[in-house]
Structures are given as C-alpha cells and as structure tokens.
Amino acid sequence: MxxxxxxxxxxxxxxxxxxxxxxxxxFPGGQSNPTYxxxxxxxxxxxxxxxxxxxxxxxHAVDREYRLISAxxxxxxxxxxxxxxxxxxxxxxxxxxxxxMVDGRTLWDGTLPLLPKADRRAYYNAMVDTLAALHAIxxxxxxxxxxxxxxNYFERQVRRWTKxxxxxQTDDIPEVEKLIEWLPRTLPPQTRTSIIHGDYRIDNLIYAxxxxxxxxVLDWELTTIGDPLADFTYLAMxxxxxxxxxxxxxxxxxxxxxLPPLDAMVERYCAASGRDGLPDLHWYFSYxxxxxxxxxxxxxxxxxxxxxxxxxxxxxxxxxxLLTQAAWAEARKAGAAA
Numbered sequence: 001m002x003x004x005x006x007x008x009x010x011x012x013x014x015x016x017x018x019x020x021x022x023x024x025x026x027f028p029g030g031q032s033n034p035t036y037x038x039x040x041x042x043x044x045x046x047x048x049x050x051x052x053x054x055x056x057x058x059x060h061a062v063d064r065e066y067r068l069i070s071a072x073x074x075x076x077x078x079x080x081x082x083x084x085x086x087x088x089x090x091x092x093x094x095x096x097x098x099x100x101m102v103d104g105r106t107l108w109d110g111t112l113p114l115l116p117k118a119d120r121r122a123y124y125n126a127m128v129d130t131l132a133a134l135h136a137i138x139x140x141x142x143x144x145x146x147x148x149x150x151x152n153y154f155e156r157q158v159r160r161w162t163k164x165x166x167x168x169q170t171d172d173i174p175e176v177e178k179l180i181e182w183l184p185r186t187l188p189p190q191t192r193t194s195i196i197h198g199d200y201r202i203d204n205l206i207y208a209x210x211x212x213x214x215x216x217v218l219d220w221e222l223t224t225i226g227d228p229l230a231d232f233t234y235l236a237m238x239x240x241x242x243x244x245x246x247x248x249x250x251x252x253x254x255x256x257x258x259l260p261p262l263d264a265m266v267e268r269y270c271a272a273s274g275r276d277g278l279p280d281l282h283w284y285f286s287y288x289x290x291x292x293x294x295x296x297x298x299x300x301x302x303x304x305x306x307x308x309x310x311x312x313x314x315x316x317x318x319x320x321x322l323l324t325q326a327a328w329a330e331a332r333k334a335g336a337a338a
Contacts, residue, residue: 003052004036004092012091013040016084017098032295033062033221037101045083049096051307063087064147065220066097068195071142077134078216102216104206110238110247117258122212124260125268127202130214131235132272135194135228144195148225152190154287157226158183161294168294168301173320175328179290182336188229188283196231198222201238201247232269233284236262240285241326282334289327296320 003026010021019040024047027035036047048062062085069079080099087095112120139147149156162180197204199222206216239262241248254261266278300317332338 003034004049008091009038012086013038013098016086017042017045019045032299033065033219038098044101045098046080046101047096047098049092050094051302052093061221062095062097064223066099068144068147068220068223069099071144072137072195075137075142077137078130078214079220080216080218102206104209104215106203106206108203109245110202110249111243111252111257111259119212120258121260123202123207124265126207126212126214127205127235128265128268129272130205130217131197131200131231132269134197134217135192135231135273137195139193139195139225142195144225147195147223152187153193153196153224153226153230154187154190155184157230157291158187158287161291165294165297168298170297170300170304173324175324176290176293178336179286179293179324179327179331182331183287183290186283186334186336188279190227192228193225194228196224196226196228198224198231198234200231200235203246228273229278229284230288232278233281234288236265236281237285237288239265240330280334282330286327286330286334286336289323289330293320293323293327296323 004024006021006024009024013019013021017040019042022039022041024039025037027037033048033050036049038045038047048065050062066082066085070082072079073081080102083098083100085095085097086092089095107114107123112123115123139145165176165180197217197220199219200217204217204219205214206218207213208215238247239249242250243252249259252259269275270277296316296319299313300320303313303317328336
C-alpha cells in the first residue's frame, strides 16, 4: 500500500488524464517533494506532491515546478511533458502534479563507474551544455517574466535562506551565525539574469539510455529567475566536495578516471554562454553551502516533527556539521576574517 488514497487518485486520473489507475509506487530517495511512479491504462506517469503536514512558507512549491516545466517544454528544452496539476488537497492530502515518465538512465555517482572511461567526459560536456542552454532561454518570451523577483538574486537568496534557517533552527551553530553576518556584506554584482534550476547536479538528470545526451532535467523545486552563476557555481562545487558516491569529485584522480577537470568545464560553459571568464568561485561556493545548510536544517526539523519524506533523512542531517565547516572555510578563502 502507498501513502496515497488510491481510490481518489484513480477518480482524478480518469478525469484529468483519461486513464484508468493500475498501481502507484514511491520512488526511493529524495528529501523534499515525494515522487511516485503511477501505472495507468495509458502507460506510466510520474506524480510529485508536497509533503503532508505543516510546511515552511514558500517551500515545496510543486505548483511552481508545474508552471516552469509547462513553460519550458514547448521551447524544446529537455523536461518531462506536463500532464495536469491538482490543487485540491482532498484528493491525496496535498497539492500535486502529473508529468510524463521519461525513459533513460539516472547516473547517481559523479565518477560514472558504470560508463566506459572513454565516454565519461562526454556526459559531463552534455550536462554543462544543457545548463548553458537553460540559461540562454528568454524567460520573458517563455511567459516567465513574473516568475521571480527583480534585483540582486544573491541578496534575496541570502535573505531567504537565512529566514528559512531561522524558521527551522534547532541548534546554535557558530559558523552559520558568522555566515549570516558575512554573506550579505560581500554580495557580488549580478551581470546577467536567466531561468535558474537551483539544484543542478548529475543525479537530477535523465540521460538517454545509450548516448551522452540529456533526455530530461528533473526536480525544479528551487527554480526561479536569477543569476545564472548560481547554477554553474553550484555544479562546479562538485569538484570541491569529497567523493561520496554521489556528485562529489574531490580526491578523485580525474585524468585517470576519464573525468574532466573543473577548468575544462568552466571553459566550456563560458564558450557556450559567451563569457570571457568567471569571477573567483569561493564566495559562490560559500553561498551554495550556506543554502545547503538551510535545506538540510529544514530536513532536520521535518525529521524531528516526523515528516521527513526519505529514509535517508538522518544520513543527510548528519552532514550538517561538515557543511558548516566547509561553508566557513570557503568564506575564509573569499576573504572573511576569522
């Protein structure tokens, strides 16, 4: 049995997708918006819902995800085809949406151990090229002119994640307090504005089954309009994060494993986006780690409240100490005083 009301879901599917319900299965993993495979008479779909229970303001906005993929899909950018949005919480107990199931492969480990070494760089090239393509989309022409506030993206994000952290705070962490004081004083200027994904990493992509081509970009919960450097530097941070069986690459012999160095990815992104180069990355790494701290702290609060969506929540929460140390170390590299 799933945690959804299958009878009500079946009735909704009949109306929204002209499909008869067969079964539903929750995907493993994922800390935020629970995601399910729904089998129907018309094939398989994917359902994403808000978590049950009391939530932080502005968090888990699956309706924004649905609007975003609905705007991107007609442009040809690789996202699943949206099917329907349900804002009636009486159906399954939360707002949710339905989208197509995209066939392909998910690569969970950034070292790509399941791929031949000679092919690995091509998969990274495709990941960077797809990100540059996202940043090149005219968001106003796509109907997303009002999708995010105007002004300096990092200013509002530091403010937002400080607020989110405070709303779910359970402990006093000195490094976080120093970051909350330092980040707003040292904001970099914003020179470009685009759609940004917000959590762009290799395990949020579906690749074609037999080629280094991105078939779909998933998990748009943190998407908005902002500074594209937020996305690229979040991706670049993988080269600074310890190897962990996920996207971290620090400590890996990149050349021996057929993986590209960060400099090559910076060069490729700059060429694809018409940039001469990028600023020093340490401030951006510190910011991105601070944002991760806010996300993990939210998971910790939901875990304490008995509302975390993944069995891996405790494992994720245990990393908060390492994240805070790494965030402050990057801030020091960017010029923060001890």
